[in-house]
Amino acid sequence: xxxxxxxxxxxxxxxxxxxxxxxxxxxxxxxxxxxxxxxxxxxxxxxxxxxxxxxxxxxxxxxxxxxxxxxxxxxxxxxxxxxxxxxxxxxxxxxxxxxxxxxxxxxxxxxxxxxxxxxxxxxxxxxxxxxxxxxxxxxxxxxxxxxxxxxxxxxxxxxxxxxxxxxxxxxxxxxxxxxxxxxxxxxxxxxxxxxxxxxxxxxxxxxxxxxxxxxxxxxxxxxxxxxxxxxxxxxxxxxxxxxxxxxxxxxxxxxxxxxxxxxxxxxxxxxxxxxxxxxxxxxxxxxxxxxxxxxxxxxxxxxxxxxxxxxxxxxxxxxxxxxxxxxxxxx
Numbered sequence: 001x002x003x004x005x006x007x008x009x010x011x012x013x014x015x016x017x018x019x020x021x022x023x024x025x026x027x028x029x030x031x032x033x034x035x036x037x038x039x040x041x042x043x044x045x046x047x048x049x050x051x052x053x054x055x056x057x058x059x060x061x062x063x064x065x066x067x068x069x070x071x072x073x074x075x076x077x078x079x080x081x082x083x084x085x086x087x088x089x090x091x092x093x094x095x096x097x098x099x100x101x102x103x104x105x106x107x108x109x110x111x112x113x114x115x116x117x118x119x120x121x122x123x124x125x126x127x128x129x130x131x132x133x134x135x136x137x138x139x140x141x142x143x144x145x146x147x148x149x150x151x152x153x154x155x156x157x158x159x160x161x162x163x164x165x166x167x168x169x170x171x172x173x174x175x176x177x178x179x180x181x182x183x184x185x186x187x188x189x190x191x192x193x194x195x196x197x198x199x200x201x202x203x204x205x206x207x208x209x210x211x212x213x214x215x216x217x218x219x220x221x222x223x224x225x226x227x228x229x230x231x232x233x234x235x236x237x238x239x240x241x242x243x244x245x246x247x248x249x250x251x252x253x254x255x256x257x258x259x260x261x262x263x264x265x266x267x268x269x270x271x272x273x274x275x276x277x278x279x280x281x282x283x284x285x286x287x288x289x290x291x292x293x294x295x296x297x298x299x300x301x302x303x304x305x306x307x308x309x310x311x312x313x314x315x316x317x318x319x320x321x322x323x324x325x326x327x328x329x330x331x
Contacts, residue, residue, distance in 0.1 A: 001232065002028075002062045002063050002064075003026065003027050003063065004030070004059065004066070005020075005029045006049070006096065007030065007031070007067060008066070008068055009029060009031040009033070014189070016068075017029055020225075020228075028044075030058075030069075031044055032049060045058070049095065059096075059099045060104060061105070063107055064108060064111070065096065069089070073156065073159075073289075076288065086159055089163045090163060090166045091166075093166035093169075096110070098170055100175050108176065109175065109231070110172065110176065110177050111231060112163075112164075112178065114164050114182065115159075115160050115182060116182065119297070119299055121214075121296045122297075127246075127300065128246060128301070129302055132299070135154075160181075167243075176243065177243050178238050179245070180247050181299060182224075182248070183248035183297060185224045186218055186319060186323055188326040188330055190330075195327065197259075200271075201263050202268065205272055206262060206268065207272045208274070209255050209273070209279060210255065210274070210293065210294045212256030212273075213255070213296070214293075214296035214297075215254055215255070216254075216258045216297065217248045217252040217297045217299040218316065219249045220249065220322070223249065223311050227301075237303065249316070250300055250311060253316055259271055261317050261320050264317075265321050265323075265324045276294060279294065
């Protein structure tokens with residue numbers, strides 16, 4: 001297949017491009033920073049995510065588009081950063097929709113990144129594609145939550161909703177639209193979220209964060225790539241969920257258990273806990289947001305399981321052992 005990956009130079013985009021290229025597909029990645037990625041094995045073209053350019057011809061010759069662009073949320077939610085986070089997701093999605101709708105030979109499927117943060121702060125029930133409840137948006141007062149959430153939490157939910165709204169904004173009758181509500185995609189790549197978690201444990205900081213009851217949804221990189229293969233081959237399975245699929249492993253863990261398993265896999269005995277008040281101070285000093293740590297994300301992949309997707313790493317202990325071994329080998 002000919003596969004176009006706008007925004008494909010981040011951690012998830014790189015591991016997916018690597019997988020698809022190795023599988024024999026013709027892969028083209030679009031990036032805002034072409035000078036930073038000059039020697040990839042697959043084709044890499046420049047785009048700005050806002051305006052059509054020479055890259056737009058790739059739409060007409062692609063069998064699939066997998067859009068993954070978006071500014072990192074690992075920052076303080078200042079007004080400027082909020083605008084960049086929102087615009088870097090919504091504007092490229094709107095642009096791609098317009099180009100796909102106008103294409104004389106549109107791709108068969110358009111997958112667009114979304115996030116498991118779409119769902120409410122769930123401690124009680126798993127959230128899936130069929131019965132999951134959206135989180136409260138800015139200005140709502142406890143519609144789905146027992147209390148009004150912090151403004152930063154409502155902002156991240158707002159981003160998820162507007163991102164998916166941008167995907168649906170332009171009808172593409174000849175192209176299936178799929179929103180990938182993605183959890184943490186774990187790989188041993190340097191700078192990825194798993195390497196950050198591993199470093200916390202290595203330096204004795206991988207203890208319970210906040211109450212430790214908040215859930216962490218995650219997915220091993222190999223399962224993320226294999227689930228993408230399934231959707232490329234059978235995009236019609238998402239018709240029953242209106243184009244929604246949760247890209248996550250079937251067993252999310254509470255924060256306390258997640259880090260206990262990771263410390264065990266790394267052979268680390270001690271992990272200092274970080275209560276919520278300390279996290280607020282720490283994330284402020286690190287110029288990031290406590291929401292990324294304290295919000296409960298309990299997404300589950302009911303659609304994938306319904307269609308007999310066979311997870312290689314269905315539980316975190318299995319995934320953690322594999323990732324830690326590969327992380328140590330790469331060092």
